[in-house]
Amino acid sequence: MNTTIPYKLLNGIGILIVVSIFAFPFVWMISTSFKSLGETMIFPPAWLPESLHWENFTAAWNSGxxxxxxxxxxxxxxxxxxxxxxxxxxxxxxxxxxxxxxxxxxxxxxxxxxxxxxxxxxxxxxxxxxxxxxxxxxxxxxxxxxxxxxxxxxxxxxxxxxxxxxxxxxxxxxxxxxxxxxxxxxxxxxxxxxxxxxxxxxxxxxxxxxxxxxxxxxxxxxxxxxxxxxxxVEGGVAWHILMAGNMILVIPILIVFFFAQRQIIRAFVYTGIK
Amino acid sequence: MTWNKIRPYLMISPAILVFSLFFIYPICYMIYLSMHDWNFVSPEKNFVGTANFTNLVSEKEFIEVMQNTFVYTALTVSLTIIIALILAVWLNKSGTIYGFVQGAIFSPHIISLVSISMLWMWLMDTDYGLLNWFLNLFGLPSVPWLTDPSTSLLSLAIVAIWKGIGFNTLIFIAGLQSIPRDIYEAAALDGTNRIRTFIKLTLPMLSPTLFFLTIIGIINSFQVFETISIMTQGGPINSTNTFVYYIYEYGFRFFKIGYASAAGVILLVIISIFTIMYFRLLARRVHYQ
CATH class of the missing domain: 1.10.3720.10 (MetI-like)
Structure with missing residues (x-):
């Protein structure tokens, strides 16, 4: 049962939606961290930065x-x-x-x-x-x-x-x-x-x-x-710098998670707290 | 031999010392402080009996804090569990794709709440946020997620739900996998349909897991602090002020140590009740493994 083509298609779309809900915010964080200040203040938002603003990371790192x-x-x-x-x-x-x-x-x-x-x-x-x-x-x-x-x-x-x-x-x-x-x-x-x-x-x-x-x-x-x-920071929140700063905190953990996913999931799921 | 008698005490003493100094003694000290009036600087601690408690529960702000905490907890725990249960039944399959999906929904759980909070502040930005862009796409008006008192608490609950779903789903999947297969085969032979099988069979078998997740969900939600501290600072108009944030403010901003301690004691009682339930369950879970 349940191997019909419409079912498979529906299942696939469902999975895509679920993964997007959890992964897309991180993609958005990465995309924002490479934008210019102007690109964070357009609505509807710009999906990708015109050019990669690596200086956001040094700006975040040097701000403190x-x-x-x-x-x-x-x-x-x-x-x-x-x-x-x-x-x-x-x-x-x-x-x-x-x-x-x-x-x-x-x-x-x-x-x-x-x-x-x-x-x-x-x-x-x-x-x-x-x-x-x-x-x-x-x-x-x-x-x-x-x-x-x-x-x-x-x-x-x-x-x-x-x-x-x-x-x-x-x-x-x-x-x-x-x-x-x-x-x-x-x-x-x-x-x-x-x-x-x-x-x-x-x-x-x-x-x-x-x-x-x-x-x-x-x-x-x-x-x-x-x-x-x-x-x-003075003059309102600078989202591109903020997201760049957060990448510094998040990336090491995501890299570890990528390589030790099984152990980490076991660590948190079987330890049961938080 | 005396050495054999002393050895166990030596082995546990470092751990016991840490627990006594940083957990047991502080709890006693907090109970002591809750019965005193003290501003942190003055050398005098005036004994006031239960006055801090009676003042606290008759104060409008504290009642709001209690309400906020209860509403937040009820929203977060119930929605997380319902969504996670649905996802668990659906995603409880083997294969690379399902492993990947499980990893993806779990990933927010190991990210710092600082980053989660800031990311969602950005997504929930009223003018340039992605969430409002998405609503507008369907012709819906923009929502002032964090800046309006009627939506701010719900917005914080959404963040907690998003973060908690992965953990809850994986625990449910572990629960589902511990249900013996042959029970389902019997049900299939009887010609029971899938929804009936779920209600009559799966749900009762999952009830220990369900109970476990409800209790730890409640305990964790009562302690919410980080998202509030970063995203709303308890506002707007006190709409997201909850227990721990209230204690933090009264202790560190207003220096009303006795008052803050009394609120801490109330939180201690609430958490203790649920923790005792949790321990009863934990003992059972470990026993089964």
């Missing part, structure tokens, strides 16, 4: 300390990722494999953390950092995310599935607990670690809310904030 923003973004995202791996792997291992007093209590504490979004606690955390004199530093962007309840939850699941006999055999061979983690647990949990890593990196690379709250000066601000600031 974008190299600093870029470095901060990379530094913050990578630092968070490394710290998260360092804190979640041992914690997940302890929760998965050890019996100890308070095990249930501490795991419940971890799970409570999972339900607290940054949008809820920014005010008290801001006051705390202010008391410590750490406001407007990269510490304020990194420390709160140095561990991840969600990462512990995911990793604990996969650590639990490793058969106990395997660990016993390793212990008999004289392997230390750290060696067991490094040589047995991490290799087995590698897909979960990659999934979590992609999720974490993309989330913090894109983050606008937390750095907006915690930083005030250009030295500590990240790329999303720098891009958002492009709106505040």
């Amino acid at each position: 300390p974008f190299l600093t923003y870029f470095k901060n973004s990379i530094f913050v995202s990578i630092s968070i990722l490394i710290l998260q791996f360092l804190t979640i792997i041992p914690a997940a291992y302890a929760f998965a494999r050890y019996q100890f007093k308070g095990n249930k209590f501490f795991f419940a504490l971890t799970m409570i953390t999972l339900m607290i979004p940054a949008q809820l606690i920014f005010l008290p955390v801001y006051l705390q950092f202010s008391a410590w004199g750490l406001l407007d530093t990269l510490w304020a962007l990194i420390l709160p995310f140095a561990s991840s309840a969600f990462g512990i939850f995911l990793l604990r699941q996969s650590f639990k599935q490793v058969p106990e006999e395997l660990l016993e055999a390793a212990r008999l061979d004289g392997a230390s607990e750290w060696k067991i983690i490094l040589k047995i647990m991490i290799p087995i949990a590698k897909p979960v670690l990659i999934t979590f890593g992609l999720f974490s990196f993309i989330t913090h690379w894109n983050d606008y809310f937390w750095p907006l709250v915690m930083t005030t000066s250009d030295v500590t601000r990240t790329l999303p904030l720098g891009i958002a600031k492009l709106r505040e």
